[in-house]
Amino acid sequence: MKTPLNYLLHLADNAVVLGQRNAEWCGHGPIIEEDLALANMSLDLIGQARLLYSEAAKLIGGDATEDTLAYFRDVPDFRNYTLLELPHRSALVGYAKSDMDYGTTIARNFLYSALMVPLWSQLEQSADANLAAIAAKSLKEASYHLRHSRDWLVKLGDGTDESHARVQAALEHLMPYTQEFWTQSAMEKEAAEAGIVIDWPQLEADWNALVDAALTDATLKRPSSVGYVTQGKVGSHSEHLGFLLAEMQSLARAHPGAQW
Amino acid sequence: MTTSSNAAPALKEWPLWEVFVRSKQGLEHKHCGSLHAADAAQALVMARDVYTRRQEGVSIWVVPSVAITASNPDDKGALFDPAADKIYRHPTFYDIPEEVGHM
Numbered sequence: 001m002k003t004p005l006n007y008l009l010h011l012a013d014n015a016v017v018l019g020q021r022n023a024e025w026c027g028h029g030p031i032i033e034e035d036l037a038l039a040n041m042s043l044d045l046i047g048q049a050r051l052l053y054s055e056a057a058k059l060i061g062g063d064a065t066e067d068t069l070a071y072f073r074d075v076p077d078f079r080n081y082t083l084l085e086l087p088h089r090s091a092l093v094g095y096a097k098s099d100m101d102y103g104t105t106i107a108r109n110f111l112y113s114a115l116m117v118p119l120w121s122q123l124e125q126s127a128d129a130n131l132a133a134i135a136a137k138s139l140k141e142a143s144y145h146l147r148h149s150r151d152w153l154v155k156l157g158d159g160t161d162e163s164h165a166r167v168q169a170a171l172e173h174l175m176p177y178t179q180e181f182w183t184q185s186a187m188e189k190e191a192a193e194a195g196i197v198i199d200w201p202q203l204e205a206d207w208n209a210l211v212d213a214a215l216t217d218a219t220l221k222r223p224s225s226v227g228y229v230t231q232g233k234v235g236s237h238s239e240h241l242g243f244l245l246a247e248m249q250s251l252a253r254a255h256p257g258a259q260w
Numbered sequence: 261m262t263t264s265s266n267a268a269p270a271l272k273e274w275p276l277w278e279v280f281v282r283s284k285q286g287l288e289h290k291h292c293g294s295l296h297a298a299d300a301a302q303a304l305v306m307a308r309d310v311y312t313r314r315q316e317g318v319s320i321w322v323v324p325s326v327a328i329t330a331s332n333p334d335d336k337g338a339l340f341d342p343a344a345d346k347i348y349r350h351p352t353f354y355d356i357p358e359e360v361g362h363m
């Protein structure tokens with residue numbers, strides 16, 4: 001059996017968009033070890049995206065490749081969660097010290113990897129053998145991403161007054177975007193009908209358990225996640241994705257078909 | 261948070277850790293460098309990212325640098341020079357069989 005194209009693109013776009021976003025820390029990390037850690041994790045995510053895009057390209061056939069899917073699609077074609085395309089900060093205010101906030105980076109990586117560890121665990125049992133193999137590889141990487149972001153979440157939350165306040169603010173900003181994980185769109189329904197069966201109540205319970213335990217250890221309060229539900233996964237994105245793609249795609253579009 | 265009165269003060273300077281990596285099963289851990297980290301768990305995670313990115317290792321040790329007692333370079337003569345003229349202590353007069361492997 002084959003995983004439907006839209007679901008493959010959703011998983012791939014999630015990985016490539018967060019990988020690209022986190023790569024913005026390359027050369028700007030708060031300490032060199034974190035600079036390397038973030039770049040390592042971006043390479044893990046881009047590696048996952050390559051495998052998933054290659055599967056998608058096989059389904060599309062013709063001239064489609066992993067590169068055409070990553071570099072020659074536009075904003076409405078991307079199927080990633082809106083959470084993953086946001087900049088490394090909440091809305092800028094007059095007293096903001098920087099336009100990149102490590103607490104936001106850590107909180108987002110934590111919320112996403114706490115989803116992907118149980119999700120890849122479920123997809124590892126998938127009836128699509130290729131997807132199951134990608135899931136098995138990705139699970140190891142996601143487990144490390146979860147460990148890294150959880151450690152830092154606890155250190156920042158249970159750290160100084162300033163680090164606590166900033167990572168709490170990051171959570172308040174990001175938590176509403178996680179509602180998108182739990183709404184069912186045509187994409188998830190199509191995947192389920194094709195045999196990619198995901199136990200969503202179990203997944204949500206696993207995610208909640210990971211989040212609640214980490215927030216308790218970090219002495220952080222869990223913000224409510226109500227309000228507008230974003231729909232990046234069906235192609236309705238925030239204003240931030242276009243800028244991210246412009247940077248990511250500019251070289252490939254300036255020199256189409258270039259080899260090196 | 262540091263608001264409670266009996267909490268340890270937040271560290272401004274992270275302590276230094278020495279990193280030892282075992283490159284494969286059966287070999288010993290070798291010193292490969294050092295890094296700053298807030299605690300042992302974090303030192304291990306950072307050592308993984310800094311020193312094992314190119315499949316250098318299957319196991320990592322981290323040790324607080326302050327736990328290491330080092331010899332004084334000024335004692336070099338007294339400690340090491342007396343061994344210089346005792347070549348009979350080297351096992352160079354034997355052929356080591358292939359099967360022995362690493363020695």
